[in-house]
Amino acid sequence: MVKKNKGNSRVTVYPDWCKGCGICIEFCPKKVLEFDAHGKCSVVREDDCIHCGFCELHCPDFAIVVTEKKSGETAS
Amino acid sequence: MEITGNEIIHQYLRHNKKFPHVLCPGCGHGIVLGTLIRSVHHLGLPKDDVVIVAGIGCSGRLAVYVDFNTVHTTHGRALTFATGIKMANPKLNVICLMGDGDALSIGGNHMIHAARRNIGITALILNNNIYGMTGGQSSPATPEGAVSMTAPFGQLEKSFDTVQLACGAGANFVARGTVFHVNNLEKLMIKAIERPGFNMLEIITPCHTQFGRKNKYKTSVEMYRWLKANALDRERYEELEESKRGDKFPVGVFVERDEPGLEERYAELKARFSAGRNG
Numbered sequence: 001m002v003k004k005n006k007g008n009s010r011v012t013v014y015p016d017w018c019k020g021c022g023i024c025i026e027f028c029p030k031k032v033l034e035f036d037a038h039g040k041c042s043v044v045r046e047d048d049c050i051h052c053g054f055c056e057l058h059c060p061d062f063a064i065v066v067t068e069k070k071s072g073e074t075a076s
Numbered sequence: 077m078e079i080t081g082n083e084i085i086h087q088y089l090r091h092n093k094k095f096p097h098v099l100c101p102g103c104g105h106g107i108v109l110g111t112l113i114r115s116v117h118h119l120g121l122p123k124d125d126v127v128i129v130a131g132i133g134c135s136g137r138l139a140v141y142v143d144f145n146t147v148h149t150t151h152g153r154a155l156t157f158a159t160g161i162k163m164a165n166p167k168l169n170v171i172c173l174m175g176d177g178d179a180l181s182i183g184g185n186h187m188i189h190a191a192r193r194n195i196g197i198t199a200l201i202l203n204n205n206i207y208g209m210t211g212g213q214s215s216p217a218t219p220e221g222a223v224s225m226t227a228p229f230g231q232l233e234k235s236f237d238t239v240q241l242a243c244g245a246g247a248n249f250v251a252r253g254t255v256f257h258v259n260n261l262e263k264l265m266i267k268a269i270e271r272p273g274f275n276m277l278e279i280i281t282p283c284h285t286q287f288g289r290k291n292k293y294k295t296s297v298e299m300y301r302w303l304k305a306n307a308l309d310r311e312r313y314e315e316l317e318e319s320k321r322g323d324k325f326p327v328g329v330f331v332e333r334d335e336p337g338l339e340e341r342y343a344e345l346k347a348r349f350s351a352g353r354n355g
């Protein structure tokens with residue numbers, strides 16, 4: 001089950017695969033993502049992620065993955 | 077632990093190919109590939125039972141990256157190769173990946189006759205309104221008035237409505253989705269793969285490089301915003317007064333029939349003959 005509460009998700013971007021198209025950044029409902037200095041996607045507010053799945057489903061380059069934090073990992 | 081999202085995708089990619097893939101940043105075709113993989117995964121089809129038959133064009137490049145049986149064919153002819161494959165081995169799930177130029181122009185004749193025959197193929201038409209790979213020439217799906225490399229003052233011709241074309245030609249299943257509305261697209265794609273007969277799914281997918289830039293979209297993101305604003309469920313679209321439709325376009329299922337595919341009818345004929353009856 002995908003939990004929709006904040007602070008439970010781990011958002012990972014693979015910079016080698018990210019082409020900086022900005023789709024995930026534009027449409028993330030919680031503004032979790034921003035461009036970094038190289039024009040690629042970076043995760044800036046992971047704790048706000050509600051695991052809606054938008055970024056992962058729409059990344060044309062399969063460069064972003066959202067998972068649940070493993071037990072033991074604390075919501076920082 | 078059950079894997080999700082892009083972890084599924086990574087299990088189906090050919091990791092000996094060069095990634096990131098060759099498509100431009102923000103190209104919707106990558107989203108189509110992801111949706112296709114999730115749909116196959118959802119249906120639980122073994123990789124060896126899936127055949128991807130691609131034509132030529134940016135959409136055709138997708139076949140390179142995915143670990144199914146893949147055939148990269150000649151321009152416009154994906155459906156002819158697919159027809160042969162399906163007739164020879166009907167248990168395979170044969171999925172054609174074609175662009176709008178590929179499927180509606182060079183391969184337009186194959187498209188209408190595959191639909192008429194009702195051969196058991198899933199035809200995915202990735203409509204980006206342009207010939208992307210060859211430099212941005214007008215395709216039969218370039219909207220009237222849009223600027224292209226071959227129509228610098230705006231396209232004079234009317235474009236095909238892919239859905240109406242497939243309906244008219246007799247396809248068993250006709251649907252349209254967009255790469256922005258990806259959950260719906262996945263539902264439509266699952267149907268288009270599992271249903272009998274000829275199933276056509278048109279997918280509206282942005283090409284910023286060759287179409288968007290010439291048509292006042294500053295970024296590919298703007299094209300996704302346009303999709304978000306203008307795709308309407310078929311029922312809602314039909315309720316809308318014509319004068320208010322503007323750029324809006326209908327998505328969803330347009331035809332859904334269960335007529336047996338040509339390969340099924342052929343198998344019945346063979347069975348009849350081998351039972352010694354020919355009447």
Ligand code: SF4
Nearest residue numbers: 028049050052053055
């Ligand atoms: S899963 Fe949703 S909320 Fe979380 S980063 Fe992606 S788009 Fe944003």
Ligand code: SF4
Nearest residue numbers: 018019021022024059
């Ligand atoms: S959608 Fe994918 S490729 Fe585009 S910016 Fe986000 S992570 Fe990068």
Ligand code: SF4
Nearest residue numbers: 099100103134208283
């Ligand atoms: S030219 Fe257009 S269709 Fe081809 S890869 Fe680039 S954005 Fe995609």
